[in-house]
Amino acid sequence: MAAIDKVRVLIVGDSGVGKTSLAHLICYNEPIANPYWTIGCSVQTKLHEYKAGTPSEKPFFVELWDIGGWSAHRNSRSIFYNPTHGIILVHDLTNRKSQQNLHKWLAEILNRDESSAGNEYDPEQFVGTSIPMLVIGTKMNLAQAAPELSRRRSSTIAEECAADEINLDCTQAKHLAPGTSNAVKMSRFFDKVIERKYYSRESSQPSTPVSMERRRQAGAGHFTKFLHMS
């Protein structure tokens, strides 16, 4: 049997926003019982059917690299960023600061090769990257219970990067259940990541400019299967 190709998707965001909970929900379709504090990085893998239900259907491993969000580890995290085939930016819907900090996370990943560049926010850089991105707002249940904490739900970084956006509660399986719009967006995102790595002319050029409109048009929604590899 032929080896199954794989892609690496980074899951980044401030400490405590729910990255580990999200990665578990994506891979197992059920909430994690005891989320742990991630030191360094934790990797979980799922089997995704690229373009499921079409003649182009093909399985790929999607490695979810859950990067610990503690700021003290910022200087050592860059070792996890190469290669990066896709990025999931996670923020807590009850914590506005965690949404604003997504710019810093993205800058940290995109500046990974420039040791002195720091994490300066450059909007042009975000528009210019062709790495597929997905923005996820967690703790929707808490945000709904306290709307004053989350008056603005849609995040500007998603608009700037023309990225899809999902708001969910990682403690409830139904929020990513197969057939839901969230699951379709997630699947479409993984298709984009695979498309860019294995089927695009840009695959050998990590950060080439691409128009916002083109990014919007890429990909199509399909369902996925899950597999965990320890």
Ligand SMILES: Nc1nc2c(ncn2[C@@H]2O[C@H](COP(=O)(O)OP(=O)(O)OP(=O)(O)O)[C@@H](O)[C@H]2O)c(=O)[nH]1
């Ligand atoms: N109510 C609710 N709690 C959540 C949600 N997502 C995560 N949590 C809780 O938030 C806490 C932190 O979740 P983690 O998944 O460990 O967060 P993390 O981003 O991986 O944190 P670090 O490992 O420090 O980077 C845990 O107590 C989770 O149960 C959510 O959508 N709703």
